[in-house]
Amino acid sequence: MEDKLTIAGIQLSSRLFLGTGRYPNPYVQNQAIEASEAEVLTFAIRRVNLSDSSEDAILQHIEGKSFRYLPNTSGATTAKEAIRIARLAKASGLSNWIKIEISDNEKTLMPDPIETLKATEVLAQEGFIVLPYTSDDPGLCYRLQEAGAAAVMPGGSPIGTGLGILNPYNIERITEQLNVPVIVDAGLGSASDVTKAMELGAEGVLLNTAIAKARNPVKMAEAVKHAINAGRLSYLAGRIPKKKYATASSPIL
Amino acid sequence: MNLLINGETYHLDVTTLKEVVTYFGLQEGLVVTEIDGKIIDRSKWLNTKVEDGMTIELVHFVGGG
Numbered sequence: 001m002e003d004k005l006t007i008a009g010i011q012l013s014s015r016l017f018l019g020t021g022r023y024p025n026p027y028v029q030n031q032a033i034e035a036s037e038a039e040v041l042t043f044a045i046r047r048v049n050l051s052d053s054s055e056d057a058i059l060q061h062i063e064g065k066s067f068r069y070l071p072n073t074s075g076a077t078t079a080k081e082a083i084r085i086a087r088l089a090k091a092s093g094l095s096n097w098i099k100i101e102i103s104d105n106e107k108t109l110m111p112d113p114i115e116t117l118k119a120t121e122v123l124a125q126e127g128f129i130v131l132p133y134t135s136d137d138p139g140l141c142y143r144l145q146e147a148g149a150a151a152v153m154p155g156g157s158p159i160g161t162g163l164g165i166l167n168p169y170n171i172e173r174i175t176e177q178l179n180v181p182v183i184v185d186a187g188l189g190s191a192s193d194v195t196k197a198m199e200l201g202a203e204g205v206l207l208n209t210a211i212a213k214a215r216n217p218v219k220m221a222e223a224v225k226h227a228i229n230a231g232r233l234s235y236l237a238g239r240i241p242k243k244k245y246a247t248a249s250s251p252i253l
Numbered sequence: 254m255n256l257l258i259n260g261e262t263y264h265l266d267v268t269t270l271k272e273v274v275t276y277f278g279l280q281e282g283l284v285v286t287e288i289d290g291k292i293i294d295r296s297k298w299l300n301t302k303v304e305d306g307m308t309i310e311l312v313h314f315v316g317g318g
Contacts, residue, residue: 020317020318021315021317021318022318023316029316042318043315043317044315044316044317044318045312045314045315046315047311047312048259048284048311048312048313050258050259050261050311069314071314072317072318074318087292088285088292089285091292091295092283093295094314160318186318209318
């Protein structure tokens with residue numbers, strides 16, 4: 001049987017969700033997207049810069065195959081603001097998927113759990129495919145699932161830090177407990193972090209800075225693609241238990 | 254008339270929302286509009302009259318994670 005990630009009944013060709021911010025230029029971005037083989041791309045919603053409207057309309061620069069768009073509600077500090085951004089994103093006609101991202105802490109960008117839960121409830125009721133970015137609290141992640149999230153996206157560590165998975169215990173409890181897919185979002189810094197997330201039972205990962213700001217974004221995109229496959233296979237294969245003392249792997253005479 | 258667009262006051266000689274979008278030379282398929290906090294679908298731009306003092310938001314997708 002094919003091992004594919006399915007969200008809200010939609011089978012995806014890749015377990016990687018790729019952010020579209022912070023690349024050196026549109027050419028490198030397109031190359032990285034291609035190398036990563038990601039199908040789902042994330043975006044933010046912002047005011048058009050009316051003094052130069054050509055400067056940052058990201059969709060002008062995305063080329064090639066058809067992608068699935070996952071707009072985010074970054075910039076929102078309350079459920080109310082996130083709901084407004086979600087409705088604007090949907091009115092684009094490009095997607096009814098929404099990544100809820102609500103933070104009131106500029107330094108850590110850590111998500112506000114109460115507002116995130118509120119927004120998830122409202123938007124799921126409205127028919128959005130809701131993917132909340134959340135802290136790695138197993139109880140909260142469960143509540144987000146029950147509120148109607150199509151997938152739950154706990155952070156490994158704060159956005160853009162590259163600190164990897166700070167609490168693997170929590171991530172594993174979350175992946176064990178939830179029925180909807182768990183996508184580890186935020187903080188992953190390199191291919192090994194991605195493999196670790198997948199070994200902990202994540203069904204996918206969302207990366208942006210780790211690829212966009214790598215010395216060679218295109219190579220890192222390719223590395224991450226392989227890391228996802230390696231981690232997923234390792235998870236499915238089932239690792240050995242950790243032990244304190246040696247067990248000889250060669251026969252003892 | 255005076256319109257507050259994306260936080261700035263503009264004095265424009267326009268009658269419909271479509272004319273506002275055209276004035277700024279925006280690609281229609283990529284822009285989403287809001288008047289006084291209410292989203293106006295692209296299909297209604299031509300028939301939506303703008304009036305002096307309205308607050309208009311023009312937003313689009315940008316790069317983000």
